Amino acid sequence: MQQLTVNLDDRSYPIHIGSGLLDRVELLAPHIAGRQVCIVTDDTVAPLYLERLTRTLVDYAVLPVVLPTGEAFKNWATLQQIFDALLAARHDRRTTLIALGGGVIGDMTGFAAACYQRGVDFIQIPTTLLSQVDSSVGGKTGINHPAGKNMIGAFYQPKAVLIDTDSLRTLPEREISAGLAEIIKYGLIRDSAFLDWLEQNMPALRTLDPQLVTEAIARSCAIKAEVVAADEREGGIRAILNLGHTFGHAIEAHQGYGAWLHGEAVGAGMVMALQLSRRLGWLAADEELRCIELIAAAGLPVAPPADMRAEDFTRLMAVDKKVLDGQLRLVLLKRLGEAVVTADFDKQALHAVLAVAGR
Amino acid sequence: MQQLTVNLDDRSYPIHIGSGLLDRVELLAPHIAGRQVCIVTDDTVAPLYLERLTRTLVDYAVLPVVLPTGEAFKNWATLQQIFDALLAARHDRRTTLIALGGGVIGDMTGFAAACYQRGVDFIQIPTTLLSQVDSSVGGKTGINHPAGKNMIGAFYQPKAVLIDTDSLRTLPEREISAGLAEIIKYGLIRDSAFLDWLEQNMPALRTLDPQLVTEAIARSCAIKAEVVAADEREGGIRAILNLGHTFGHAIEAHQGYGAWLHGEAVGAGMVMALQLSRRLGWLAADEELRCIELIAAAGLPVAPPADMRAEDFTRLMAVDKKVLDGQLRLVLLKRLGEAVVTADFDKQALHAVLAVAGR
Numbered sequence: 001m002q003q004l005t006v007n008l009d010d011r012s013y014p015i016h017i018g019s020g021l022l023d024r025v026e027l028l029a030p031h032i033a034g035r036q037v038c039i040v041t042d043d044t045v046a047p048l049y050l051e052r053l054t055r056t057l058v059d060y061a062v063l064p065v066v067l068p069t070g071e072a073f074k075n076w077a078t079l080q081q082i083f084d085a086l087l088a089a090r091h092d093r094r095t096t097l098i099a100l101g102g103g104v105i106g107d108m109t110g111f112a113a114a115c116y117q118r119g120v121d122f123i124q125i126p127t128t129l130l131s132q133v134d135s136s137v138g139g140k141t142g143i144n145h146p147a148g149k150n151m152i153g154a155f156y157q158p159k160a161v162l163i164d165t166d167s168l169r170t171l172p173e174r175e176i177s178a179g180l181a182e183i184i185k186y187g188l189i190r191d192s193a194f195l196d197w198l199e200q201n202m203p204a205l206r207t208l209d210p211q212l213v214t215e216a217i218a219r220s221c222a223i224k225a226e227v228v229a230a231d232e233r234e235g236g237i238r239a240i241l242n243l244g245h246t247f248g249h250a251i252e253a254h255q256g257y258g259a260w261l262h263g264e265a266v267g268a269g270m271v272m273a274l275q276l277s278r279r280l281g282w283l284a285a286d287e288e289l290r291c292i293e294l295i296a297a298a299g300l301p302v303a304p305p306a307d308m309r310a311e312d313f314t315r316l317m318a319v320d321k322k323v324l325d326g327q328l329r330l331v332l333l334k335r336l337g338e339a340v341v342t343a344d345f346d347k348q349a350l351h352a353v354l355a356v357a358g359r
Numbered sequence: 360m361q362q363l364t365v366n367l368d369d370r371s372y373p374i375h376i377g378s379g380l381l382d383r384v385e386l387l388a389p390h391i392a393g394r395q396v397c398i399v400t401d402d403t404v405a406p407l408y409l410e411r412l413t414r415t416l417v418d419y420a421v422l423p424v425v426l427p428t429g430e431a432f433k434n435w436a437t438l439q440q441i442f443d444a445l446l447a448a449r450h451d452r453r454t455t456l457i458a459l460g461g462g463v464i465g466d467m468t469g470f471a472a473a474c475y476q477r478g479v480d481f482i483q484i485p486t487t488l489l490s491q492v493d494s495s496v497g498g499k500t501g502i503n504h505p506a507g508k509n510m511i512g513a514f515y516q517p518k519a520v521l522i523d524t525d526s527l528r529t530l531p532e533r534e535i536s537a538g539l540a541e542i543i544k545y546g547l548i549r550d551s552a553f554l555d556w557l558e559q560n561m562p563a564l565r566t567l568d569p570q571l572v573t574e575a576i577a578r579s580c581a582i583k584a585e586v587v588a589a590d591e592r593e594g595g596i597r598a599i600l601n602l603g604h605t606f607g608h609a610i611e612a613h614q615g616y617g618a619w620l621h622g623e624a625v626g627a628g629m630v631m632a633l634q635l636s637r638r639l640g641w642l643a644a645d646e647e648l649r650c651i652e653l654i655a656a657a658g659l660p661v662a663p664p665a666d667m668r669a670e671d672f673t674r675l676m677a678v679d680k681k682v683l684d685g686q687l688r689l690v691l692l693k694r695l696g697e698a699v700v701t702a703d704f705d706k707q708a709l710h711a712v713l714a715v716a717g718r
Binding site for chain 2: 034035036076080083084087088090092093094114115116117118119140141142145147148150151152153154155233234318319321323324325326
């Protein structure tokens, strides 16, 4: 087992990574204040792991809440089901919510914890590769609005993150690829040596070699923890974690949430960010190509959906949370392993990237 | 004009109290980060003050959002109208929300600010006496759930509070009384000299003598600011601000939100807390009587609705946010000017108070 810490003063918390952690009550107990626990999961994960986690928590009063699966349900109506269950079971301020599932469950459970009685504790147990390396760490929680992804939410940190790598064994291959998108992202924005490592090990990672997967998750979480500790509420540097996301969110919104996996949209979005960085002269053509090949090797799309036009991107990206005073800001690469957030780029170059995308 | 400060480190903020403040852009401008401002108000306050405030903010891009009036609309559907308007007008993270209205508008606007794009700035301009002395200060925001009042929300501090005492002139007498309930509360829980002062000045306060009203608001806000600074997230002492509220919330829930004004329910609820404190031997009978007379002199009800039974209270109080691990905790008076939050009281005495109430 590996352990990392997200350093945020009195809100610091551990990330445990390893095999069989779902059974280890001693990793959870220090983070549960009272007797009441509410496990929030979805109807895909529940049959796989809910009973097992409930057994681990045999000494607590466990309330299970099973939500419908998928990004399409990441909305207020589904969130309300958590509140309804908590209130019906009279859970008080000392309750602890546990998110057992992927990013949608983690984001919604965290937001429910942020809002229930103005804030209760919660623990993340991410079961998908994508949520293990990304959304479970850092305290971004929220739901979607018809006009934009994650538009309603809170910065609200968990008390602990428990990553049981065994849960990846039940994950479809497509979801493994989606997780690899975010892992590649960490190399691109912050760690070119990690990029080299990923190029060497991509085939073995896709077959879930246990040691390599643990290493990739730990390295990703360490980079994320470092960036979050430096800028919890995304006043500056934290925005680099959104490489490819502005394009990706536009893809997800255009296709309807859930049609493309988040990681798939980020994969195609990172390719667009790479193309723009190269057009701006910040990346060499061979560097751009090398990275696009790595994204493809992870089993990810390297182009946006065929039915998306440049205007679709322009319209959908205008509501991005990184827009400030009407100016679109993008995460781009100054070089491999170094990202910047900037509104100071040639708009013609952006239009060229979007125009190619729209063919 | 009087100025106070709520001391919360980097989230400290000023409270300005005085006449004609709605026209003074220099009090608002330091707290508005960008060009975008969204004024949230209701259809009662909008005809009175929206145009005037919009004129004050002539140098900004002002988006008005006018919600239906009343506690009955303090719910997700109404909150959603704020998000819809912000997204349609493409307000970004640097927008500033301004709550122009009573407690319902303040609570909802603050919660919208807490959640929109995971948190934007907001300013409180409370226009009712109750919101001026209570909900506009301290950062409690939220909406109601059918199963309980303020069950969904956030602790989220405003950047400034602007209290224009002129706005009380358009307030119905019943709402003045409701505000006086919270003012009396501050004397009861923290300041017996203020109680004496209120007894002497109650008739003049009800006719809105400008100097006395400003003094009463400033003294109330000072006590609230002190308690909030000591315990922002209500881990302990802050709960004393809820004197009478557990009973009061049960009254509001039972009658349907909005039927009784919040301050009216708190008035009757404080009487019940006084009765229980006396039954426990903490207050003398003449002290209890004196306080009940002060509450009556403010024009407030001193008994719960005739159709409420003891069982109604028991059932509705079980979901109170002060319940911990199944135990009901109440704010009671150890003596005049000193409140405690405790689960350690004779349950028979509580039942006696509820039984009398239920006649």
